[in-house]
Amino acid sequence: MSIFLEATATCGTCGNQAQVDLAASVNAARRPDLRTAILDGSFQAEVCAQCGGQMRLPAHLTYLDVKRGQWILVQTAEALENWQEEETEARKIFEQNFGAAAPKPSREIGADLVPRLVFGWPALREKLICSDLAVDDTTLELLKMSVMRNVAGAPIADQTELRLVGGEGDTLNFAWITTASEAPLFGLAVPREVYDDIASEPEVWAALRADFAGRMFVDLKRLVAG
Numbered sequence: 001m002s003i004f005l006e007a008t009a010t011c012g013t014c015g016n017q018a019q020v021d022l023a024a025s026v027n028a029a030r031r032p033d034l035r036t037a038i039l040d041g042s043f044q045a046e047v048c049a050q051c052g053g054q055m056r057l058p059a060h061l062t063y064l065d066v067k068r069g070q071w072i073l074v075q076t077a078e079a080l081e082n083w084q085e086e087e088t089e090a091r092k093i094f095e096q097n098f099g100a101a102a103p104k105p106s107r108e109i110g111a112d113l114v115p116r117l118v119f120g121w122p123a124l125r126e127k128l129i130c131s132d133l134a135v136d137d138t139t140l141e142l143l144k145m146s147v148m149r150n151v152a153g154a155p156i157a158d159q160t161e162l163r164l165v166g167g168e169g170d171t172l173n174f175a176w177i178t179t180a181s182e183a184p185l186f187g188l189a190v191p192r193e194v195y196d197d198i199a200s201e202p203e204v205w206a207a208l209r210a211d212f213a214g215r216m217f218v219d220l221k222r223l224v225a226g
């Protein structure tokens with residue numbers, strides 16, 4: 001089931017308030033349209049009736065896709081500063097719903113789910129794109145690390161994030177995004193070969209990979225934030 005709660009949204013431009021349905025939980029197997037909306041950026045993107053400004057609602061939901069084996073707790077980008085506590089909480093929520101404390105049918109579903117914690121919409125979208133492109137999300141973070149080291153002028157500021165935004169054939173497409181506004185700064189195409197090289201050299205990347213092993217917050221930001 002996909003659960004919606006009624007909430008009040010405030011326009012960032014004019015202060016107009018409106019009642020909106022806020023997603024508390026998305027079941028992608030039953031509502032593939034919601035998955036599509038997350039990917040194209042239209043999910044929870046309300047337009048202000050008064051001024052036409054953006055009324056995008058803060059990210060705070062659980063995302064379940066049994067078919068693709070994904071369970072993702074989505075928190076706001078602002079919550080990143082407390083990622084350690086959020087990760088502990090996410091683990092607890094997953095265990096209650098699909099872990100040892102859950103009824104048997106739920107535990108059986110849980111056995112095939114990879115639990116993740118993300119902060120903000122671009123981070124959620126990235127996990128969905130990973131699934132579509134058969135990209136391992138840990139290897140992806142190692143690839144980003146490599147990109148940041150090798151691209152001159154890469155913005156490594158706290159206010160930006162490098163996100164996988166798509167791909168075709170031999171190319172993975174990334175964008176540097178301003179975290180607060182989600183506005184892309186610039187795009188970057190990386191040959192998929194670079195990803196494949198990292199995947200095929202486990203010993204070279206073992207130490208960094210260990211930082212993500214068994215974690216729910218699989219994101220470079222865990223190495224730089226807090």
Ligand SMILES: [Zn+2]
Nearest residue numbers: 011014048051
């Ligand atoms: Zn407005």
